[in-house]
Amino acid sequence: MTSWPILSVVTFLPIAGALFIAxxxxxEAGLRNARWVALWxxxxxxxxxxxxxxxxxxSSADFQFLEKRLVASFDTLDERVRLAPxxxxxxxxxxxxxxxxx
Numbered sequence: 001m002t003s004w005p006i007l008s009v010v011t012f013l014p015i016a017g018a019l020f021i022a023x024x025x026x027x028e029a030g031l032r033n034a035r036w037v038a039l040w041x042x043x044x045x046x047x048x049x050x051x052x053x054x055x056x057x058x059s060s061a062d063f064q065f066l067e068k069r070l071v072a073s074f075d076t077l078d079e080r081v082r083l084a085p086x087x088x089x090x091x092x093x094x095x096x097x098x099x100x101x102x
Contacts, residue, residue: 005067010049017041 021037024030056064 006048006052007065007067010045010052013045013048014041 017037017040020041021034024034024037052065
């Protein structure tokens with residue numbers, strides 16, 4: 001397991017680069033800078049993805065490159081979903097349909 005969120009970086013770095021390019025001006029310099037930002041974002045994302053290939057262990061059946069967050073885990077997320085009002089309404093409707101409309 002890595003100590004930094006490598007999957008999130010590989011996923012969101014291109015999005016960050018695209019957002020940066022979206023706010024560049026539409027003049028000649030902005031277009032030139034957009035090309036450079038796109039190139040460097042792509043190269044950096046590719047280099048980080050090579051780390052994934054290098055650290056991948058094909059002999060392991062376990063999940064690899066897990067990211068643990070302090071904000072939410074599966075347990076807390078499950079509790080939030082279970083307590084959400086729209087989920088309980090959906091469950092009630094589902095129960096009524098299965099029971100024949102009682």
